[in-house]
Amino acid sequence: MGIEARNVTKRYGEFLALDDVSVAVRDGSLTALLGPSGGGKSTLLRVIAGLEEPDDGTVIIGDEEVTNHPPQRREVGFVFQHYAAFKHMSVADNVGFGLAVKKRPKSEITKKVQELLDLVGLSHLGKRYPNQLSGGQRQRMALARALAVEPQVLLLDEPFGALDARVREELRAWLRRLHDEVHVTTIFVTHDQEEALEISEQVVVINEGRVEQSAAPQEVYDNPANEFVMGFVGPVTKVGDRLVRPHDVQVFEHPGEGTQPAEVIRLARLGFEVRAELQLGEGDALSAQLSRAEADLLELAEGQIVHVRIEPVVSPSA
Amino acid sequence: MTAGRLSLRVVALGYLGLLLLVPIGMVFYRALENGIGPAWDAVTTPPAQHAFYLTCMIALIAVPLNAIFGIACAWLLARYEFRGKRLLDTIIDLPFAISPVVVGLALILVWGREGWFASTSVIFSVPGMILATIFVSLPFVVREVEPVLREEGIDQEQAAATLGANTFQILRRITLPTIRWGLTYGIILSTARALGEFGAVAIVSGKISGRTETLTLFVEDRFQSLDLAGAYAAALVLALIAVAVLALMTILQRKYKDH
Numbered sequence: 001m002g003i004e005a006r007n008v009t010k011r012y013g014e015f016l017a018l019d020d021v022s023v024a025v026r027d028g029s030l031t032a033l034l035g036p037s038g039g040g041k042s043t044l045l046r047v048i049a050g051l052e053e054p055d056d057g058t059v060i061i062g063d064e065e066v067t068n069h070p071p072q073r074r075e076v077g078f079v080f081q082h083y084a085a086f087k088h089m090s091v092a093d094n095v096g097f098g099l100a101v102k103k104r105p106k107s108e109i110t111k112k113v114q115e116l117l118d119l120v121g122l123s124h125l126g127k128r129y130p131n132q133l134s135g136g137q138r139q140r141m142a143l144a145r146a147l148a149v150e151p152q153v154l155l156l157d158e159p160f161g162a163l164d165a166r167v168r169e170e171l172r173a174w175l176r177r178l179h180d181e182v183h184v185t186t187i188f189v190t191h192d193q194e195e196a197l198e199i200s201e202q203v204v205v206i207n208e209g210r211v212e213q214s215a216a217p218q219e220v221y222d223n224p225a226n227e228f229v230m231g232f233v234g235p236v237t238k239v240g241d242r243l244v245r246p247h248d249v250q251v252f253e254h255p256g257e258g259t260q261p262a263e264v265i266r267l268a269r270l271g272f273e274v275r276a277e278l279q280l281g282e283g284d285a286l287s288a289q290l291s292r293a294e295a296d297l298l299e300l301a302e303g304q305i306v307h308v309r310i311e312p313v314v315s316p317s318a
Numbered sequence: 319m320t321a322g323r324l325s326l327r328v329v330a331l332g333y334l335g336l337l338l339l340v341p342i343g344m345v346f347y348r349a350l351e352n353g354i355g356p357a358w359d360a361v362t363t364p365p366a367q368h369a370f371y372l373t374c375m376i377a378l379i380a381v382p383l384n385a386i387f388g389i390a391c392a393w394l395l396a397r398y399e400f401r402g403k404r405l406l407d408t409i410i411d412l413p414f415a416i417s418p419v420v421v422g423l424a425l426i427l428v429w430g431r432e433g434w435f436a437s438t439s440v441i442f443s444v445p446g447m448i449l450a451t452i453f454v455s456l457p458f459v460v461r462e463v464e465p466v467l468r469e470e471g472i473d474q475e476q477a478a479a480t481l482g483a484n485t486f487q488i489l490r491r492i493t494l495p496t497i498r499w500g501l502t503y504g505i506i507l508s509t510a511r512a513l514g515e516f517g518a519v520a521i522v523s524g525k526i527s528g529r530t531e532t533l534t535l536f537v538e539d540r541f542q543s544l545d546l547a548g549a550y551a552a553a554l555v556l557a558l559i560a561v562a563v564l565a566l567m568t569i570l571q572r573k574y575k576d577h
Contacts, residue, residue: 049480050480051476051479051480070479071476071479071480072479072480072482072483072484074480076480077480078476078477078480080473080476080477082473084473084474084476084477085474086474086477086478086492087474087496088495088496088498097478097481097483097491098481098482098483101478101481101482101483101484101487101491102482142477145477145481146480146481148481149481149482
């Protein structure tokens with residue numbers, strides 16, 4: 001089922017959380033709502049789920065307008081940042097909750113719960129309680145719980161935000177594989193550009209209640225709609241009054257066509273990647289990103305004078 | 319243990335012992351001085367039995383009403399913003415602040431012969447006593463449940479809603495289990511207060527022996543009539559109920575911590 005939000009506006013008192021936002025999501029796709037905290041992306045997700053009422057605008061799921069439907073009637077699976085685990089129920093009862101309130105027969109619930117626990121890799125933990133699980137396991141339980149009612153769409157609100165970096169990366173890859181298996185239209189909210197670019201098919205950048213850009217990940221990275229998007233989806237460095245990506249700063253040992261001299265102020269070696277803080281003649285500071293092999297070839301050292309040429313492949317269109 | 323800590327302990331325990339344990343111990347001692355037999359006889363006279371029955375009956379009506387009102391009120395305070403919320407919050411604490419005697423007088427002003435809702439069946443009879451008891455034991459459930467609701471937040475309820483649960487199912491399967499220990503604790507405190515209330519009930523009841531006399535009033539009645547054995551025996555019953563409530567609370571508190 002496709003999802004569409006049309007001209008959605010939401011105010012909290014004086015604060016304008018969503019300002020005439022329109023977003024369309026294709027059936028079966030995996031879409032990221034990306035943006036800084038407080039920018040309105042979670043509010044949009046909650047409006048789609050029916051957990052917040054928009055002041056204006058419509059929400060369409062599939063062919064049906066659901067703007068005035070309560071969450072119970074929208075058939076959405078919602079996953080919360082802090083899991084929202086039912087603490088007084090076992091893992092299996094958590095997963096089976098949606099089926100139990102629909103009064104499905106016990107045997108059917110047991111079977112479905114087992115299937116889902118297998119799917120999320122928790123089949124051995126069904127009798128445990130949520131407080132006996134790790135954060136990552138709790139979030140997988142929450143996902144299984146949301147999938148149990150066979151929702152038309154799956155909405156995830158910063159699903160990995162409360163987890164530590166390593167678990168977050170694992171779950172990210174796992175969510176991508178899961179989506180390939182289950183094929184349910186999915187929207188997830190994140191403030192982590194890497195997460196958005198890595199697993200989604202469409203990225204919607206939201207800031208200050210407005211959509212800044214909505215496009216494929218590569219497109220958002222390569223052709224950012226404006227400086228905000230450019231700065232948000234990847235590293236940037238300022239040269240004069242324009243923004244460039246540090247990997248578009250080319251570093252040479254000898255002067256050449258269109259190069260400027262620069263002094264290496266600081267070098268940071270991060271495994272494969274080397275980041276150099278440079279100072280241009282006129283006093284401008286900029287950073288360059290090189291591969292380790294490039295840096296070794298140049299024998300880069302702090303205090304060295306190098307020559308840089310800035311060839312932006314990427315620049316904001318506005 | 320250092321001498322300082324030891325002496326602090328002695329002082330604290332000594333203070334509690336002298337002010338609380340010794341007097342209550344004396345009640346037990348005096349009531350059972352001549353063995354269980356006379357004490358048993360004293361608390362099984364018809365007026366004593368009626369006082370016991372009336373005390374329990376009033377608590378059985380007042381406490382459930384306060385529990386239901388308490389949950390609704392705690393829900394309102396924890397989940398919604400509205401005009402007059404702070405006023406409501408303050409009013410709920412009123413019974414903690416006002417002397418029960420004033421409560422009793424106020425009820426007479428409202429329901430008494432000269433009152434707004436002048437009625438012959440409220441003052442000097444059981445309905446008035448129930449009203450007084452509800453008044454004095456009202457805040458406990460709200461004050462125990464509200465912080466739990468606030469702390470747990472709304473996520474679980476919203477998750478249940480997206481999974482298709484209706485309001486009643488959310489209340490029964492999510493909210494009530496979440497607040498169960500706070501609610502139990504509030505109910506126990508409320509019960510203890512209802513059973514032990516004296517001042518407010520004394521004023522509105524008229525203290526008619528065998529009709530509008532609760533256990534606390536019965537104790538006073540026996541005491542005034544110089545029936546000390548009867549007074550101590552009835553006081554013992556009250557004290558035993560209190561000890562049972564305390565024990566229950568301690569057990570639940572321990573469970574509370576595990577969850």
